Amino acid sequence: MAAFDQDLLIPPFNKLGQLSGSSHIPYYTGIFDEYEYYLIKDEVVNLDWLKQANLSEPMLEVGSGEGRILSELAQMNLACFGIETSKEAIRRFKQKQHLAEREIIVYEGDFFDFKFDRKFGSVIIPNLTIHLFNDVPTLEQLAKKLSSILLPSGKFAVSIFCPESIQKMSVNYKGQTFVVPFNDDLGKERIMWTGLKFEDQHRTMIQNWYTQVSPSEGFLSADKQRFWLEEELQVIFKPFGLELTHKYDGAITGGGADGFVTNHLIFTLSNN
Numbered sequence: 001m002a003a004f005d006q007d008l009l010i011p012p013f014n015k016l017g018q019l020s021g022s023s024h025i026p027y028y029t030g031i032f033d034e035y036e037y038y039l040i041k042d043e044v045v046n047l048d049w050l051k052q053a054n055l056s057e058p059m060l061e062v063g064s065g066e067g068r069i070l071s072e073l074a075q076m077n078l079a080c081f082g083i084e085t086s087k088e089a090i091r092r093f094k095q096k097q098h099l100a101e102r103e104i105i106v107y108e109g110d111f112f113d114f115k116f117d118r119k120f121g122s123v124i125i126p127n128l129t130i131h132l133f134n135d136v137p138t139l140e141q142l143a144k145k146l147s148s149i150l151l152p153s154g155k156f157a158v159s160i161f162c163p164e165s166i167q168k169m170s171v172n173y174k175g176q177t178f179v180v181p182f183n184d185d186l187g188k189e190r191i192m193w194t195g196l197k198f199e200d201q202h203r204t205m206i207q208n209w210y211t212q213v214s215p216s217e218g219f220l221s222a223d224k225q226r227f228w229l230e231e232e233l234q235v236i237f238k239p240f241g242l243e244l245t246h247k248y249d250g251a252i253t254g255g256g257a258d259g260f261v262t263n264h265l266i267f268t269l270s271n272n
């Protein structure tokens, strides 16, 4: 597990982190994994844009979570693969895999250093996961990896927040702390403390979370997302042979980001 970055803690979460019995864990693990799936359970997954994009098989989803997108794609009779770091998400996925019409293979590991034994007609990062990759070197690493695992003329499909949504976050989340009640996997009511700090310079947002699970035990997590613009992705991906070829408009319905407008971008690997 990567070392916890203390610089990501904003007040008052820096103080919560000093409490005895408080443990730091990554966001997509343990109680935070339960919270995330509670938050998105009402989100509507609209894959019309992926259907319109007519992507080639086999398809790989990076950060496939509990497989809600992969399951839909498999129902369209597409050969699908996923890669996911979170053991909990993969466990959830396996619990419902028998419902899928086609077998889906999910690799457990980190996309950036996983050694794939095959190439893909398309790689997708839908649902804004790319914002977790929050600096230019990481995106260059992503593009390099994509160019090595895509078949000739393969496609990379990615969703980002559109500039209006980013502007909305910049105004609303300059330094906010709020509490969200949620039910854990066993249905027990819990409270999640959340802190958000948007920084305009690189369009980044630090997120902190804290939840108490017993009188003597609490969990703390933090991450930093970067809200990439279409033009930035174009500049970073171009040297790796990935050119923007299509763009679709989208919007999130339900869940924590209800009403936010998105863009879905399709990059095609040139054969040179």
Ligand SMILES: C[S@@+](CC[C@H](N)C(=O)[O-])C[C@H]1O[C@@H](n2cnc3c(N)ncnc32)[C@H](O)[C@@H]1O
Pocket (backbone or CB within 6 Å): 028, 062, 063, 064, 065, 066, 067, 068, 069, 083, 084, 085, 086, 089, 109, 110, 111, 112, 126, 127, 128, 129, 132
């Ligand atoms: C925003 S969630 C999206 C989950 C899923 N795509 C969905 O829409 O339900 C992002 C997911 O990416 C995973 N993830 C983040 N970085 C990853 C990496 N480097 N390799 C593989 N999975 C990663 C996280 O564990 C998390 O499950």
